[in-house]
Amino acid sequence: xxxTYKKIASVxxxxxxxxxxxxxxxxxxxxxxxxxxxxxxxxxDVDNVITLNTSTGVSSARRLYGTGSSVASDTAAGGGLATxxxxxxxxxxxxxxxxxxxxxxxxxxxxxxxxxxxxxTNAYSNLSTQLFxxxxxxxxxxxxPNSGLYVTNTTATLYGISxx
Amino acid sequence: MTTKLVVDCSTGxxxxxxxxxxxxxxxxxxxxxxxxxxxxxxxEEALRAAKKAELLAxxxxxxxxxxxxxx
Numbered sequence: 327x328x329x330t331y332k333k334i335a336s337v338x339x340x341x342x343x344x345x346x347x348x349x350x351x352x353x354x355x356x357x358x359x360x361x362x363x364x365x366x367x368x369x370x371d372v373d374n375v376i377t378l379n380t381s382t383g384v385s386s387a388r389r390l391y392g393t394g395s396s397v398a399s400d401t402a403a404g405g406g407l408a409t410x411x412x413x414x415x416x417x418x419x420x421x422x423x424x425x426x427x428x429x430x431x432x433x434x435x436x437x438x439x440x441x442x443x444x445x446x447t448n449a450y451s452n453l454s455t456q457l458f459x460x461x462x463x464x465x466x467x468x469x470x471p472n473s474g475l476y477v478t479n480t481t482a483t484l485y486g487i488s489x490x
Numbered sequence: 491m492t493t494k495l496v497v498d499c500s501t502g503x504x505x506x507x508x509x510x511x512x513x514x515x516x517x518x519x520x521x522x523x524x525x526x527x528x529x530x531x532x533x534e535e536a537l538r539a540a541k542k543a544e545l546l547a548x549x550x551x552x553x554x555x556x557x558x559x560x561x
Contacts, residue, residue, distance in 0.1 A: 335499045344495045345509055346518060351500040371528075375520065396535060403528065470517075472524035475492070484499065 330490060332356075336483040337408035339476050343368055352378045353382035354463045356486030361467065363482045369474030371442075371450060373404020374389040374421065377468040378434060385433075386454040389392040394448040397455050398400040403452030405438035408471050408480070413444035418480070492517075 334411060337347050366423070377383055384403040406421035421440035428434060438454040438482065469482060493508045509517070546553060 335497045335502055337495050337504050338496045339495065341506065343493075344506075345492050345513075346494045348494060348496045350496055351498050372524070379532070394549055395537070396539065398535065398538070400531065402531070418513040465556075466537060470520075484497075 329344075330441040330461040330488045332486050332488075333361075334473065334484045334486050336481065337345075339478050339480040342481070343421065343475035343477055343480070345475055346468055347476065347480075348466060348468040349482075349484050350466045352428075352467065353467050353486070354465075356429070358487040359423075359425040359428045359464065359490045360466075360487055361421075361469070361482055362485070363406060363421040363423065363469060364418045364420065364434045364478075365406075365471075365480040365482075366418045366477045367408035367410055367471050367474045368470055368477055369384070369471075370410045372408050372410065372414065372471040372473045374406035374408060374469045375404060375472050376406075376423070376436065376458075377470070378455065378464050378465055379462070380468075381458045382458050384456045385459045387452040387454060389452055390456075391450055391452045393450055394446075394450075405440060405452055405456060406469065407442045407450055407452060408468055408474075408476060409444065411436065411443065411474075411477075413449070414446070417445075419443060425464060425467075426483045431461050434458045434460045434464060 336350060386401050387401050389400055389402055389405055407419040409417050409419040419442045424437045436456050442449040442452040496505045496507055511560045
């Protein structure tokens with residue numbers, strides 16, 4: 327049976343904090359990429375901003391989100407979540423990023439499914455999609471909170487997914 | 491000292507790297523822009539909630555009643 331889903335690399339914040347996590351030298355041998363990200367932030371509610379190949383940011387985005395008490399949509403570039411410091415201790419967000427056809431010559435996209443965790447009434451959940459103007463293979467992916475820092479035990483794992 | 495974690499996928503080696511002046515400045519700018527966008531988004535949310543409450547009061551029904559009507 328072919329191995330279609332393979333862990334490429336993983337990183338965990340073990341020091342006090344980190345401003346971002348970045349996967350570099352990503353091989354172009356898979357069809358799709360997936361990142362599973364468990365994160366907590368040193369400040370308030372934040373999103374994770376994606377940068378591809380060092381400098382390519384989001385060119386357009388659509389996000390549906392729930393706050394715990396209301397729902398809405400917008401075009402914000404953030405999509406992944408990092409649980410804020412005000413949340414229940416030791417809780418972390420869960421975010422999945424899926425990059426289809428990451429090694430092709432068409433512009434790149436990502437689908438994001440994210441939720442924060444806390445024992446309270448307000449916790450964000452997001453479904454987002456984002457487009458990047460990038461016609462070459464994705465070789466690096468940076469995830470950064472748009473405010474604050476990732477705290478200890480924040481973990482990101484990159485998987486490669488093959489067609490067969 | 492602000493650092494980032496860089497993983498080289500070809501070797502699996504994780505390196506903790508100090509941010510450059512340029513990266514620090516970018517972080518600062520991103521945080522300011524995010525704060526402004528969040529303020530705007532939360533103001534819109536509050537306005538929407540106030541309008542909803544006003545409409546429910548005008549109709550003399552509760553939110554649950556409205557949900558029932560739309561179900």
